[in-house]
Amino acid sequence: MAYSQYAQPDLHEMNNRASSLVNRVPAEICVYARTNYGGSRAIIVAREAVIPKLSAVLNDEIESFKSCR
Numbered sequence: 665m666a667y668s669q670y671a672q673p674d675l676h677e678m679n680n681r682a683s684s685l686v687n688r689v690p691a692e693i694c695v696y697a698r699t700n701y702g703g704s705r706a707i708i709v710a711r712e713a714v715i716p717k718l719s720a721v722l723n724d725e726i727e728s729f730k731s732c733r
Contacts, residue, residue, distance in 0.1 A: 674728060684714075687712070691710050697727060706718075
């Protein structure tokens with residue numbers, strides 16, 4: 665099964681607002697500090713990974729995400 669549907673190149677009104685994350689999909693998700701998958705990157709592991717507080721590098725900085733595959 666391909667997980668390409670788990671992607672968003674620009675979070676628009678949610679840009680730079682995330683302080684925590686939950687990944688409920690069966691794929692690792694890569695989050696990026698800039699639109700179109702640019703800037704700093706972090707990997708959120710598959711299935712119920714909870715990041716209650718993002719690092720200073722990505723806190724309120726995430727602008728895009730996609731499956732890491």
